[in-house]
Amino acid sequence: MPDISKSEAVFKGLCPRCRQGKIFRYSAFNPSRFADMYEHCPHCNFRYEIEPGYFWGAMFVSYALSAGIALVMGFVLFYGFGDPEGWVYVIVIAPLLVLLTPINFRISRVLWLHFVSGVRYNPNL
Ligand SMILES: [Zn+2]
Secondary structure (H helix, E strand, C coil), X not given: CCCCCHHHHHHHCEXXXXXXXXXXXXXXXXXXXXXXXXXXXXXXXXXXXXXXXXXXXXXXXXXXXHHHHHHHHHHHHHHHCCCCCHHHHHHHHHHHHHHCHHHHHHHHHHHHHHHCCXXXXXXXX
16 A cells, blocks of 8 residues: 555544554544544554543644634634624634534544654554
8 A cells, every 4th residue: 555644644534653544433524423433543453542531632732723713713704894793703603613523623633643642654564
C-alpha cells in the first residue's frame, strides 16, 4: 500500500502509527455513534487511548476550534451584516457549534493523537 501523508491520515481519521486503520467506527454523520472509537487500531493493533484519560487533552483542542469558529462567525456577522443585535450572534453561532460538534470532537481527538502522542509513523506495519 502506498504511503499516505500525515495530513491525509489526519483528514481521513487514520491511525498515527500505520496510517491505515481507522480510528472511529462510524461516520461523523451518525448522530448517536459518531464518538465510538476502536480501542485498538484494526490494522496494527496500536492502543489509541495511550493512558487512562488520554483524550482529556483533546478537549483543549476542541475548545480552541470552537472558539476559533465562534470568532470567525462573529467577524462575519460584524463586518458582513453590519453588527446586528447581540441575540443574532447567539442564534447563529450557538446552533452552528452544536451542529459541528461531531466533526469538532473527531478532529480534536485525531489531532491530539497525531501531534501530541509522540507516536511515530511506521510504514512497515
Ligand atoms: Zn494502526
